[in-house]
Amino acid sequence: MYTVVEENYLKALSTLANTGDEVSINDLSKRLKIKMPTVNSMMKRFAEKELITYESYKPVRLTAKGKKEAAMVIRKHRLTEMFLVEKMDFNWEEVHEIAEQIEHIKSPLFFEKMDALLGYPKFDPHGSPIPDKNGNVIATAYVPLSQCSVQEEVTLKAVSDSSEAFLRFLNGRSILLGDQLRVLAKEQFDGSMQVEVAGKSTEMFSQLICDKLMVQKI
């Protein structure tokens, strides 16, 4: 059984490992908002527990065991978010912070019940895939909208930022997962885009926004 703190480190490691497997102490430190020396000593303890491989002055790397444990925490987080939205009438912008806490509840039965009541969902309310009980995740081929070219038509499938602030921004423009997006124009200078949303409205998005909108080409 892992502590709350360990579980949060595991989750951060897994998220940051997405491209390339390697995670620098510095990135971890920034993501967790915990100072580097603290992260460094925790990584040594993680190496002891065989959750990562660690060599001085090199980025760390989750072991198979570490990946599995991280997936289990992510599974609990995403199941919780889905439960809060589907069964407790929460809005998608309200659930991340609560799930951040409930993901640490020690009760396999509790999460099994959630899973069953939800009908074994495959995605959370932000479009991220929910790992199965073995830690396997459905592969998705989403790319950020910022990587799309002019005139491309895509479907909004997920958001890579579940913060209340960002989701309120989308709510304010009635933008939902599943919406069809068409890139009308792209400003080379700052990466901002003019986008037609669901055939209805037209929006200007800064690059920061476009990086957070994960889409699938049609």
Place this chain on the structure above:
Amino acid sequence: MYTVVEENYLKALSTLANTGDEVSINDLSKRLKIKMPTVNSMMKRFAEKELITYESYKPVRLTAKGKKEAAMVIRKHRLTEMFLVEKMDFNWEEVHEIAEQIEHIKSPLFFEKMDALLGYPKFDPHGSPIPDKNGNVIATAYVPLSQCSVQEEVTLKAVSDSSEAFLRFLNGRSILLGDQLRVLAKEQFDGSMQVEVAGKSTEMFSQLICDKLMVQKI
């Protein structure tokens, strides 16, 4: 905001204060399964925070503030138990341990949603009253079955032990809250009782059991 540990101490203090207001360090220590010196130093910190009044070598006493804070934790615990039973298909013997964890979730909205979805329940699945948002609790006049005399007819209103083991004992005999109980005989030597349950079966209960069955005289 209080820590998980502080909240657990508060809850234990409140439970033990039920008769007489005073709580000994020793009783707290036993209830929490934490050694006396640890409890002692925590009580000094509680006194600093004005949650209790503390004088050397005397039992401690919750302040008004301490009582209020304890009631809020108890409220969250009992709402959670009710939610688990009513909305997540748990049995009454499965919920206490999970509620012991969820009661510490930091999100007023989460518990408000629970309360609303449940229709503002007044009692938890074990018959204990749920404090309201101001910390007020419905007064109940339940007594343990062990205090009843022969031929008395009473209604089972609550259990004072929510452990899985005890509730399984009741499940095995199909005993439910609301059942009518009639005392057929009482053994002076060991305090055991012969009881007719809901006009159907007849059971022998040891004093240990009779102490845990909280009843209301008809």
Place this chain on the structure above:
DNA sequence: AGCTATTGTTAGAGTTGTCTAACAATATAT
């Protein structure tokens, strides 16, 4: 290649919450 900025490490300290061992005060029993 050599300077500089960034990243990583070591050392030392603080807080929270736990323990054991030893001692002190209070309560209980003869």
Place this chain on the structure above:
DNA sequence: ATATATTGTTAGACAACTCTAACAATAGCT
């Protein structure tokens, strides 16, 4: 009333997790 048992306190230690200050290694830049 005195001895004994119980309860409470002090002292000192330890694990987990955090920090700052100082230093070392690596990477990036002329």
